[in-house]
Amino acid sequence: IIIAQFLFLDAEGKGKDIKFYINTPGGSVTAGMAIYDTMQYVKSDVSTICVGIAASMGAVLLAAGARGKRFSLPNSEILIHQVMGGFEGQASDIKIHSEHILRIREKLNKILAKHTGQPISTIEKDTDRDHFMSADEAVKYGIVDKVIIK
Template sequence: MLIQNIDFFFQHTRRIAQVNNGLMFNSIRELTIPIVVEQTGRGERSYDIFSRLLKERIVCVMGEINDHVASLVIAQLLFLQFENQKATINMYINSPGGSVTAGLGIYDTMMYIKPEVSTWCIGQACSMGSVLLAAGAKGKRHALPHSRIMIHQPSGGMQGKASDMKIVADEILRLKSSLTKIYVKHTGLSAEKIDASMESDHFMSADEAVTFGLIDKVEQPSIN
């Protein structure tokens, strides 16, 4: 039954790719998604590149994190858990951040599923992107040498009645407290240190992110 479900999934990857292209990968919306062809025991099979990566247990978080992106990433994480509860999932992140609640949905799913999630920063992992990067399994959080990582406190605009503005302000403070606890959990730093670092945009190089505790290792390019 699982094999049938997997076959059904890959038969619909072209339609999924259209969704990915329009929602998840906003920054590359106008680009053509490559199709790869491989030989199988039943002949040739073609995949869009992201579905082929998913087959290798690779999940991409690219561009702004919003509700659509979160839905797709969560669905992929759950699918990979049902496929194999022991094999590591690799999450590649290149994101400026986005919605805190959408990002927390991805974070909670990473904490919920049984497979370990290895995180990789390629390009940037800012704001909620840095939360997801830090949430990878201990010892399996990576960044490439020229990656940029940034943490800061959540922000939001508001207007209307004073009572409504207070409700929104209180919610932002609650989200800030939640993010502080997450960073404390995954970096080992004190809440005071995290809060001080989040007061304004705090950019880090990959090496600085190791020192801060957001990642475990900077991956150096191999020399042929």
């Protein structure tokens, strides 16, 4: 439904920014990548606003907003980490899935590096384990541009 809303707002908005409020513990990487691709596709700028938490794929989407239009409320938290998954089956299938998840990790790290301005080596190190940030730390990291204070 988010993708449909982006497309509708882009078509109807005539150049107006699309505001995307994010409060999520994360979720499916494939669903998140579909949202990411749509954010990059629409002509309208997508302004991202973290309200609560932007974890995992949510942090990637938060960072992917239009430069200068990525915000966080002061008590929000941001979490980046490497992609997770679990598999069972034959050894050959497990190998296929493990190679796939490593490719996804590499893709997400490149996306974070692109949108934050951090070197890929920093992203790889910081996403190796759960890396929580406050709103102010997320500004310094390049995930958001500004903390919104009344």
